[in-house]
Amino acid sequence: MAGCILCGGEREDWLNCPIDAKTLAPTPYGRVTRCRNCGLGAVEPLPSAAELPAFYQLEAYYTHGESHFQKGEAQSFPDRIRDHLAWRFDKGEPVKPEALIALAGKPAAETRVLDIGCGHGDLLKRFQKLGARPAGLDPDPDALAHLKEAGIEAHQGTGEAPAASLEGQVFDIVAMTHSLEHCLDPVKTLATAFSLVRPGGVFLCEVPNCACAHFERFNIMSEMFDTPRHLYFFTPDNLRKAIEQAGFVVESDYYDGFLRHFQNAWRATENHIREGIVKDGGDASVMPPVHSKAETVRLLMETALSSKEKKYDCVGFVSRRPAA
Template sequence: MTSTNHKHYQTVKDNSVSKEVFELLHDEDLDMLITSPQPKGTELSKYYESDDYISHTDSKRSIFEKAYHFIKNIALKNKLSLVNSLKKKGKLLDIGAGTGDFLLTAKNDGWNVIGVEPSEKARLIAAKKGIELKPVADFNDHSFDIITMWHVLEHVPDLQNQIKELKRLLKPNGAIIIAVPNFKSYDAKYYGEFWAAYDTPRHLWHFSKTAIKKLFQNENIELVKILPMKFDSFYVSLLSEKYKTGKMNFIKAFFIGLKSNWKAKEKFEYSSHIYVLKNAKN
């Protein structure tokens, strides 16, 4: 990032893979947090090498994984409804497609779909579902009606370049859908260093509403709508309880998730947000 106005915000631990400790720096100009230090290249990939990294697997070994996939199926229908509300079918790109479930849902509904996914393990699972995944550099300018990044932007090493790529790939009248955690939510403040959605160092950036608006404005892309992801407060609280206490405290997590959604109504600060963005009108 070009801004240098960074201050210490929080020290957090990688609870799921390495157990290493990282610092979160607050960029006061953009109102976002930055993970420090940020692993680079092949160094970063080792932090994803875990059977517990749930978005790269279709396994349903535990109650937690079964619950995750049950909620995911509901979320897939909601995501498709949002996409369909923006366009009457067309060409859809999903960046960070994981095991391809969202693309498969959209494909079955009549969308022309393609995706990008760095994880070889996830790509192999997606291929078995008939979902094509390619490098983003293979795509022509202004090719897509809809571009989605479901909980992916926070993982991207070169944030500014990624936003430029979204601008390049989007059709003039297309739409970008970004879903990211919100560090200003009640559950983030309640769990602090144990908040699962910090997920350092896999999450390199931690966004506020202001940060998304300003970052995309730099590429003449405007924020047109913000939607809550209400299920995320429960999922994140459950995982946060595990990190904080060593146990899956289902009842406690449920009430914290419920309280987070209730408190979010006042200033619209949910555990995660969906942002709909379009090319600014000149």
């Protein structure tokens, strides 16, 4: 077992999901180890680059603009009360494109934006509506075709192996939202991001927060586990460490993802994954609990007033490449 990619620390066994969370088919890439020092989780062993495209050949996936969630039962009156209470306590808010453009310090029409791992370009289209100049980097030809149809500059490649067409280019804003955890080498990917941000420019990075109470309770059946597409598992502390080691200066953090933990479709999807694991031979006695309505209420009571690190399932940092 190799040392941690981030700090070189010793890794130990942590989690193991024998099936692909989306297809429920067996996978050899569901074993996750965790660094004893910094807490970064990683699939062990990692798949090869050639294997990755097949993991995304799904009937529905959010980066394709399609929902992969189970329908869930109809919402009852008690469900509406529960969801309203969760909404009341949900103070999470992702960074808006308008705020990033303001941080970049240029008029929108002069602001160049690159999204690494852009999928079908939902974030880039929001920048485009504001008048910015968006570009996307993604390995999926179908995603790139969607970008081109929308009039968005498209480059085929990954964070570890960016497109040759990006050589020598720099951007005012580089974003990675829910893509770093999909990379075979997050350290190399962050180095790529640093090289593509102009001096003084802005870098946005958001990933699942594996230190949150929801992930700790439901782990391998959590929507945020999702091996073999998710290859690394971050906490707020080690994500900040990774970003700073790449050379960026962190300016702020933000958290998002709370209300959805309690909704029927989310719970049904996680129970669907759990059922698939049990059918594959998983030992129900040592697995996370069924995500019942009682568990949902218990989780809400425990997290409604907890710290943001424990409350929200996504964490992001807004950083800047030093001007000199």
